[in-house]
Structures are given as C-alpha cells and as structure tokens.
Amino acid sequence: MTQSVVVQVGQCGNQIGCCFWDLALREHAAVNQAVLIDMEEGVVNEILQGPLRDVFDTKQLITDISGSGNNWAVGHKVFGSLYQDQILEKFRKSAEHCDCLQCFFIIHSMGGGTGSGLGTFLLKVLEDEFPEVYRFVTSIYPSGEDDVITSPYNSILAMKELNEHADCVLPIDNQSLFDIISKIDLMVNSGKLGTTVKPKSLVTSSSGALKKQHKKPFDAMNNIVANLLLNLTSSARFEGSLNMDLNEISMNLVPFPQLHYLVSSLTPLYTLTDVNIPPRRLDQMFSDAFSKDHQLLRADPKHSLYLACALMVRGNVQISDLRRNIERLKPSLQFVSWNQEGWKTSLCSVPPVGHSHSLLALANNTCVKPTFMELKERFMRLYKKKAHLHHYLQVEGMEESCFTEAVSSLSALIQEYDQLDATKNMPVQDLPRLSIAM
Amino acid sequence: MSIVTVQLGQCGNQIGFEVFDALLSDSHSSQGLCSMRENEAYQASCKERFFSEEENGVPIARAVLVDMEPKVINQMLSKAAQSGQWKYGQHACFCQKQGSGNNWAYGYSVHGPRHEESIMNIIRKEVEKCDSFSGFFIIMSMAGGTGSGLGAFVTQNLEDQYSNSLKMNQIIWPYGTGEVIVQNYNSILTLSHLYRSSDALLLHENDAIHKICAKLMNIKQISFSDINQVLAHQLGSVFQPTYSAESSFHYRRNPLEGFKDPALYTSWLKPVNAFNVWKTQRAFSKYEKSAVLVSNSQFLVKPLDMIVGKAWNMFASKAYIHQYTKFGIEEEDFLDSFTSLEQVVASYCNL
Numbered sequence: 157m158t159q160s161v162v163v164q165v166g167q168c169g170n171q172i173g174c175c176f177w178d179l180a181l182r183e184h185a186a187v188n189q190a191v192l193i194d195m196e197e198g199v200v201n202e203i204l205q206g207p208l209r210d211v212f213d214t215k216q217l218i219t220d221i222s223g224s225g226n227n228w229a230v231g232h233k234v235f236g237s238l239y240q241d242q243i244l245e246k247f248r249k250s251a252e253h254c255d256c257l258q259c260f261f262i263i264h265s266m267g268g269g270t271g272s273g274l275g276t277f278l279l280k281v282l283e284d285e286f287p288e289v290y291r292f293v294t295s296i297y298p299s300g301e302d303d304v305i306t307s308p309y310n311s312i313l314a315m316k317e318l319n320e321h322a323d324c325v326l327p328i329d330n331q332s333l334f335d336i337i338s339k340i341d342l343m344v345n346s347g348k349l350g351t352t353v354k355p356k357s358l359v360t361s362s363s364g365a366l367k368k369q370h371k372k373p374f375d376a377m378n379n380i381v382a383n384l385l386l387n388l389t390s391s392a393r394f395e396g397s398l399n400m401d402l403n404e405i406s407m408n409l410v411p412f413p414q415l416h417y418l419v420s421s422l423t424p425l426y427t428l429t430d431v432n433i434p435p436r437r438l439d440q441m442f443s444d445a446f447s448k449d450h451q452l453l454r455a456d457p458k459h460s461l462y463l464a465c466a467l468m469v470r471g472n473v474q475i476s477d478l479r480r481n482i483e484r485l486k487p488s489l490q491f492v493s494w495n496q497e498g499w500k501t502s503l504c505s506v507p508p509v510g511h512s513h514s515l516l517a518l519a520n521n522t523c524v525k526p527t528f529m530e531l532k533e534r535f536m537r538l539y540k541k542k543a544h545l546h547h548y549l550q551v552e553g554m555e556e557s558c559f560t561e562a563v564s565s566l567s568a569l570i571q572e573y574d575q576l577d578a579t580k581n582m583p584v585q586d587l588p589r590l591s592i593a594m
Numbered sequence: 595m596s597i598v599t600v601q602l603g604q605c606g607n608q609i610g611f612e613v614f615d616a617l618l619s620d621s622h623s624s625q626g627l628c629s630m631r632e633n634e635a636y637q638a639s640c641k642e643r644f645f646s647e648e649e650n651g652v653p654i655a656r657a658v659l660v661d662m663e664p665k666v667i668n669q670m671l672s673k674a675a676q677s678g679q680w681k682y683g684q685h686a687c688f689c690q691k692q693g694s695g696n697n698w699a700y701g702y703s704v705h706g707p708r709h710e711e712s713i714m715n716i717i718r719k720e721v722e723k724c725d726s727f728s729g730f731f732i733i734m735s736m737a738g739g740t741g742s743g744l745g746a747f748v749t750q751n752l753e754d755q756y757s758n759s760l761k762m763n764q765i766i767w768p769y770g771t772g773e774v775i776v777q778n779y780n781s782i783l784t785l786s787h788l789y790r791s792s793d794a795l796l797l798h799e800n801d802a803i804h805k806i807c808a809k810l811m812n813i814k815q816i817s818f819s820d821i822n823q824v825l826a827h828q829l830g831s832v833f834q835p836t837y838s839a840e841s842s843f844h845y846r847r848n849p850l851e852g853f854k855d856p857a858l859y860t861s862w863l864k865p866v867n868a869f870n871v872w873k874t875q876r877a878f879s880k881y882e883k884s885a886v887l888v889s890n891s892q893f894l895v896k897p898l899d900m901i902v903g904k905a906w907n908m909f910a911s912k913a914y915i916h917q918y919t920k921f922g923i924e925e926e927d928f929l930d931s932f933t934s935l936e937q938v939v940a941s942y943c944n945l
Contacts, residue, residue, distance in 0.1 A: 256692050477815065495908060499772035501773050
C-alpha cells in the first residue's frame with residue numbers, strides 16, 4: 157500500500173484540504189498524513205478547534221501571524237527562506253511515517269500570497285528532497301471577477317514554478333465551481349416529478365461528515381475539489397478489475413514533460429432516487445464528462461485537441477460499459493495525430509458514498525490554452541503600467557527579471573499548445589516504416 | 595510431468611486464478627463417455643501437472659504469483675482459499691508496495707534487477723517440488739508495466755537458468771482503443787524481448803474474447819471476470835491431459851511436446867463453440883492443428899502490424915519517450931524492437 161502526503165498551503169488550500177479529510181474519513185478510517193501550512197493563524201486554528209482536531213497531528217502545522225498580504229514575493233522569498241528548515245523537517249517526519257511514500261498532493265490557490273508564493277516554493281524543496289516522489293498540484297486559478305487586484309502577478313509568477321517543478325497540475329477555477337453549484341441548485345429546487353435527488357449524493361454535500369458547522373459560502377465548492385482528489389486516488393486505495401495507480405496518471409497523461417496540465421470533470425453531480433439505472437443513465441454519465449458544463453476549469457475539451465484522456469470509473473460499471481461509451485464518444489473528439497486512440501481507463505469497484513457509480517475524466521487537452529492566455533493578458537495590462545510592482549520589488553531577491561522570465565515561461569507554454577492546435581484538422585498520415593531486407 | 599505457472603501483474607494474476615479454477619473444476623466434472631478408470635487416470639494426471647500434494651486434502655496450485663503492488667494478489671489468494679477446492683501456496687507470492695506505473699522500462703530495468711534473486715528463488719522452490727518438471731507457463735499482459743516489463747525480464751532469466759525446459763508465454767493483447775495510452779510501446783518492447791527468450795507465445799486479444807462474450811455468449815454487461823473465464827476455459831482445454839491415437843491408455847504427459855505430434859487428439863472437455871479466435875505465434879514452428887487448437891500463423895500479421903504502426907507513429911513524435919529514458923530504455927532500444935518486429939511481419943508475409 158502506498159501513501160500520499162497532502163500539503164495544504166494558505167487559506168484556500170487549507171479550507172479545501174479540510175473538506176478533503178472530512179470526505180476521506182467518510183470513505184475510510186485511515187491514518188492521515190498532512191502538513192498544514194498557513195501564514196495566518198486564523199484558518200488553521202479554526203480547523204484545530206473543530207471536530208477534525210484529532211485528525212491532524214498538531215506537530216505538523218506551521219503558522220505565522222501576519223499573512224502574506226496577497227503578495228507572491230512575500231510568500232515565496234520571505235516566508236520561504238524563513239521557514240524552509242522548519243517545513244523540511246515536517247516533510248521528513250511525514251515521510252518517515254510512510255511505508256512507501258508515492259506522492260505529494262499540494263493544494264493551493266494561485267491568486268494570493270501564501271498559497272501561491274510559499275506553495276510553489278515548496279515544490280522546489282520537495283523536488284530536491286524527495287526526487288522520486290510525485291508532485292501533484294491542485295491549483296485554484298483566479299476567475300475574471302477575482303477581488304485580488306494583483307492576482308495576475310501572483311498567478312504568473314507561480315506558473316513558472318509549476319511549469320518547472322510539478323509533475324502534474326490540475327487547474328481549477330472558482331467560476332466553474334460556482335456554475336456547477338448553480339446547476340445543482342437548479343436541479344434540486346426544480347421539483348420536477350420523479351426527479352428527487354438523493355441528498356447525500358450531491359458532489360457538493362458534506363452530510364455524514366464530521367464538521368457540523370453552518371455552511372460557509374465556499375464549502376460546496378471546496379467539496380467538489382475534495383471529491384476530485386478522492387476519486388483520483390480511489391483506484392490506488394480500493395480494489396477493482398483494472399487498477400490505476402497514481403504513477404500511471406503521470407506516465408499516461410504527460411507525453412512531454414512541460415505539457416502536464418490536466419483538465420478534470422466529475423460526474424454525476426447527483427444521483428436520482430430512481431434505483432434501477434438503465435444503461436442510458438450510465439451512458440449519460442459518460443457524455444456529461446465531456447461537456448463543458450462539467451469541467452472544473454472554464455474549458456471546452458470537445459472542441460479542442462486531446463493529447464491524452466483518462467477515464468477513472470468507480471462502482472458498478474464493467475469493461476463493456478466503458479468500451480461502449482468510448483466507441484460512442486470517440487468520433488466527436490479530436491485526438492492528436494500520434495495518439496489517435498489515447499485512452500487510459502480504470503475500473504474501481506467501490507463507488508463514492510451516496511452513489512452507485514461515478515466517473516472522473518482527466519484530459520490533457522489544448523483547451524487549457526485560453527485560461528493561460530487570459531491570465532497573460534490581465535498580467536500585461538497591470539505590468540505595462542507597472543501597477544503595484546513596487547510591493548514586489550521591495551522584497552529582497554525580487555527583480556524585474558523575475559517577472560519577465562515568468563511571462564516568457566508562460567508564453568513558451570502557450571506556444572507549445574498553439575503548435576499542437578495547428579495540427580488539429582490535418583489528415584492523419586502514416587509515416588513510412590522501417591523496411592527490412594529479406 | 596508438471597508445469598509451473600508464473601502469474602505476473604494484475605492481468606496475469608487475475609487470469610491465472612481463473613485458469614486453475616477451470617482446470618480443477620473440469621477435473622471434478624462428469625466423466626462423460628470415458629470409463630471410470632480412464633477418468634481417474636485423467637484426474638490424477640491433471641492434478642499432478644498443475645497441483646502439488648494435498649495438505650488436508652486441498653490441492654495447492656503449482657504457481658508463483660508476482661506483482662509490484664499487493665491488492666490483486668491478496669484478492670486472488672483469498673478467492674482461491676474461499677473456493678474450498680484448492681488454494682495457492684503460502685510462500686508462493688512476491689509482492690512490492692508500489693506498482694510499475696504502466697512503464698515497461700520500470701518493470702524491466704528497475705523492478706527486474708532489484709528483485710531478481712527473490713523472484714527466482716521462489717520459482718526454484720516451486721520447481722523443486724515437482725517430481726518431473728516439464729516447463730513454465732508464464733501469464734502476462736503486454737500493455738501494462740509489470741506483466742510486460744518484469745515479465746520480459748523474468749522470461750529472460752528463466753531462459754538463462756532453465757534453458758532445457760520449455761517456456762510458454764500466455765500474452766494478453768490489449769483492446770485496440772486503449773486501456774493504457776503507452777500500450778503500443780510496452781507491447782513492442784515486450785514482444786521483441788520475448789522473441790529471444792521464449793519458446794512459444796500464445797496470444798489472446800481482449801477485443802476477440804470480448805466479441806465472443808457479446809455475440810456467442812450473449813452476455814449483456816461484460817466484465818473482466820467474464821473475459822478471463824472464457825480465456826481460462828480455452829486454456830484449460832489445451833492443457834488438460836489427452837492421449838495419442840497410438841497408445842490408448844497412455845496419457846501424453848507434456849502438452850507442449852504433444853503439440854509436435856501430428857496424431858489426432860481427443861478433447862476431454864465439454865464441446866464448446868468458442869474456439870474460433872485462438873491464435874498462436876509459432877516461434878519455432880512446432881505447432882500442428884488439433885481439435886482444440888487451430889494455429890494459423892498469418893492471423894498474427896494484421897494485429898501485429900497495427901501495433902507496430904501505432905507505436906511507430908507515436909515514436910516519430912517522441913511522445914512519452916522521456917518516461918522510458920528516465921529508467922534506462924533509450925531510443926536505440928526502441929529502434930531495435932521495431933527492427934525485430936518488422937522482420938517478423940515480413941517473414942510471415944512471405945509465407
């Protein structure tokens with residue numbers, strides 16, 4: 157059995173992490189290894205005073221009083237160097253408790269200061285200290301209506317680190333999560349005859365969980381991300397007829413080291429109380445996974461180019477259901493010429509709580525490009541005017557070159573996606589093979 | 595004459611279980627048209643070939659289970675024990691904590707050398723238990739990391755250490771539309787390596803067996819369990835004892851040797867119509883037609899050609915290559931594999 161260590165950084169990271177552990181405990185009563193990091197005591201203290209206080213080893217947390225002021229430079233350079241040794245010590249302790257440490261899951265947001273700056277600083281630390289352990293990063297990207305003015309700066313500075321030191325990144329944005337919740341609310345409140353939704357089955361629900369506090373606005377959204385992480389690791393934790401371990405995710409979905417951004421979608425969002433699930437419902441689950449409304453990032457994979465796709469199925473679904481749906485959906489999807497049948501599949505017998513089956517789809521698809529391009533545009537608008545730049549430059553170790561290098565790194569990445577997109581509608585040609593003299 | 599089975603990876607272990615289950619339940623099934631004496635001889639022969647002496651009357655499979663993560667092996671061990679009819683040996687397993695990540699290079703270059711001694715020791719112990727040992731039956735898939743990479747490594751070792759015994763590899767050909775994205779790479783690396791060390795490669799395509807389940811058996815929701823059972827049924831009928839026309843009461847012991855004999859075979863299994871998708875690769879052209887097996891060498895060409903083509907396309911773009919070079923499999927190794935498989939295709943085409 158392998159273990160993973162969850163590293164929750166910053167307010168966003170810790171709130172999501174908290175939801176994650178809550179749901180994870182619902183699925184098993186396991187030993188939990190987590191390192192909680194926040195530069196403001198508030199959030200972590202709240203977690204430790206709540207019902208989950210026994211879950212976390214209080215020796216595994218690091219807090220400071222002041223916070224990072226939404227400044228990547230403070231998070232990365234100041235707190236990074238200040239706390240590096242302490243943090244490394246916590247990581248080592250966590251790793252020692254693990255029989256076979258396979259993966260670090262880092263949860264953070266890109267737009268703020270701690271999660272973004274310190275979170276990405278840690279990636280380098282982990283890479284140096286534990287080079288063989290995978291680094292999976294769940295990053296919350298700022299939406300257009302983000303209230304942090306400097307979020308484009310923070311995000312792009314963080315992206316350079318993600319490009320260079322993460323094995324796999326799952327980008328998610330708040331707007332998508334919000335839209336999904338609106339959809340669910342609409343469904344639940346529509347009161348259509350015969351469509352009662354099973355309450356526990358909402359992908360946003362935390363019923364049955366330990367936390368019984370009144371719902372906070374981000375709770376539902378955080379639960380979606382928490383469910384994503386649970387489903388990602390389900391095949392490694394439970395049995396099934398076609399297992400998929402975490403190291404297989406990277407192996408199959410990352411054809412070139414720099415192209416490691418995966419768009420995720422979770423279905424179903426809820427289960428109807430109708431007990432008999434005819435194949436049509438099951439097939440609907442597969443169709444939904446590819447619709448842009450179900451993606452956790454504002455992206456439309458169906459109309460962009462796939463480099464690779466993974467389908468992780470849980471529950472009472474067999475290989476024939478999987479094959480039938482792949483055959484059905486394949487014609488409407490475009491795959492890159494050298495990976496025309498690039499599907500990675502897994503079947504896990506244990507469904508998530510409240511569902512009889514579920515599907516997590518991970519796509520390495522050029523549809524991430526618009527998110528990156530928008531981010532770059534917002535960055536340039538600020539940077540051209542040098543707005544707020546002094547807050548960053550006054551931090552020791554920060555220079556303008558940090559900014560220009562970060563933008564170049566992002567531009568190079570966007571260019572890679574551009575080149576792939578250019579091949580989109582070209583006919584697939586078989587390359588000449590080796591000819592053998594007989 | 596006994597056969598030692600080596601089950602590698604999730605696929606190998608899941609199938610291995612079904613095979614032993616099928617063999618034992620066949621040997622316990624009704625004797626049909628033969629006499630009681632013949633039936634007893636048949637049962638004894640089957641038991642000796644695949645199972646070792648009973649402990650409390652429960653036969654123990656002559657098998658070595660190898661996987662780089664524990665879930666599947668644990669499942670198979672408990673399923674066998676639950677059946678009450680047979681079980682796996684307590685010390686016949688080799689497990690690690692973390693799998694091969696669908697990476698042939700990891701299975702071959704990292705897990706192989708690292709665990710060579712332990713795995714070969716377990717195999718040797720199993721071989722020593724046999725009164726007269728005839729060969730190995732190695733079950734593995736081509737698409738993943740352990741079955742394919744570690745399977746190739748172990749087969750090579752078996753060739754080195756047991757060069758006089760026959761080695762037959764049961765290989766599962768993956769579904770055309772992917773179970774694993776890098777399955778074509780893993781497949782060509784496996785096949786080219788096995789070509790050098792295996793005596794016979796028995797191939798089964800998931801797509802083909804799936805069709806059998808759907809069209810001939812009318813199963814609505816086909817699971818891997820169904821697929822593995824069909825496969826086990828076919829394999830069982832190949833391996834069960836048969837006798838040659840020359841000496842009616844003498845069982846031909848070694849199925850692999852038996853294939854060389856052009857004499858007519860009698861199948862002792864219930865007649866089933868599911869044999870039309872049986873393919874064998876004649877590594878050394880020793881296989882003949884029989885009532886059970888139909889070996890048609892040119893059936894191989896199309897699927898092999900397809901896999902080589904897809905792998906070549908992917909290789910030309912260099913996609914995923916960094917995952918292999920990380921563990922010591924270089925571009926030259928890929929080219930070697932391509933070359934040897936193109937030669938196979940060409941030879942079959944020239945037949």
